[in-house]
Amino acid sequence: MTALHTPKAPDIIKSNTIKIAAAMICNDQGKVLLVRKRGTSFFMQAGGKIEQGEDPLVTLERELQEELSFVIVEEDCRYLGKFSAKAANEENAMVEAEIYHIKSNLKVTAQSEIEQLIWIDPRNLGSLKVAPLTRKLLEADVMT
Numbered sequence: 824m825t826a827l828h829t830p831k832a833p834d835i836i837k838s839n840t841i842k843i844a845a846a847m848i849c850n851d852q853g854k855v856l857l858v859r860k861r862g863t864s865f866f867m868q869a870g871g872k873i874e875q876g877e878d879p880l881v882t883l884e885r886e887l888q889e890e891l892s893f894v895i896v897e898e899d900c901r902y903l904g905k906f907s908a909k910a911a912n913e914e915n916a917m918v919e920a921e922i923y924h925i926k927s928n929l930k931v932t933a934q935s936e937i938e939q940l941i942w943i944d945p946r947n948l949g950s951l952k953v954a955p956l957t958r959k960l961l962e963a964d965v966m967t
């Protein structure tokens with residue numbers, strides 16, 4: 824008789840992990856840029872899915888170009904680390920993010936799949952609906 828393998832919780836979580844590269848874009852006034860994608864309700868970091876074998880910084884360059892027409896200046900960009908949280912828009916999934924801190928005072932405009940962008944005061948979110956990963960990053964105070 825063939826033994827059936829029933830996935831245990833960690834296996835299930837692993838297979839439902841979305842890997843992304845995303846940006847903590849901060850300006851001189853201590854504000855942080857968040858985006859809301861078309862048809863969704865959570866505000867989150869600009870960024871997107873890492874393609875198989877892709878360097879996360881290459882992913883981020885592509886996503887910021889697509890979403891904000893933003894070009895990364897190397898000296899204003901710093902790798903912060905890998906952070907994970909419950910995915911905002913997908914049921915029963917986790918998001919694992921390579922996060923980069925980017926300093927910028929440039930005016931950015933929403934492109935393509937971005938319905939809304941806002942500069943927020945990280946110490947005063949009020950009732951803003953933010954993605955779990957974003958809340959975690961803001962609570963970890965990774966803005967500076």
Ligand SMILES: Nc1nc2c([nH]c(=O)n2[C@@H]2O[C@H](COP(=O)(O)OP(=O)(O)OP(=O)(O)O)[C@@H](O)[C@H]2O)c(=O)[nH]1
Pocket residue numbers: 841843845860867868869870871872873909910911912913918954955956957
């Ligand atoms: N970009 C981004 N995605 C996040 C964050 N937090 C979070 O849970 N996610 C989840 O990760 C998923 C990434 O999908 P995406 O739609 O941003 O990626 P993408 O542009 O490459 O997608 P596509 O090419 O399949 O349309 C989102 O649906 C969302 O549920 C975040 O801060 N930034």
